[in-house]
Amino acid sequence: MSRTYGQRVYALVRRGPPGSVATYGQIAALLGNPRAARAVAAALRNAPNGGRIPCHRIVNRRGSMAPADVFGPGVQSALLRGEGVVFLPDGSVDMRRCLWQPQPSDLPAQP
DNA sequence: CGCGTGACGTCTC
């Protein structure tokens, strides 16, 4: 089945555990293209929330989250806080502590 | 069917 880039992104994002966050570039790199961070964002932008995709766990490389217009005013930060994500005084996520570290076992099997 | 835009990141000068 020809899976679109978004489908692969969704599958990987779904593996992200609560309390941890991942970056666009990280997902793209895991897919094999570290320069496809924008593609990840494009896919998540149209990600079907009905598919239970924790798109709110994806933040940028600096730990800043997407504009409030995307999810809502302070919604993403509230969701992350509810999961136990640690925030820094400047309002960004503490990547040093909450960055998702995927193990080989958590990654999809290699065809 | 083609161009421009957008939740980004890496590479090059």
Added chain:
DNA sequence: CGAGACGCCACGC
């Protein structure tokens, strides 16, 4: 070390 250009995918017009 800083700024600029390119790359990737999906969607709207």
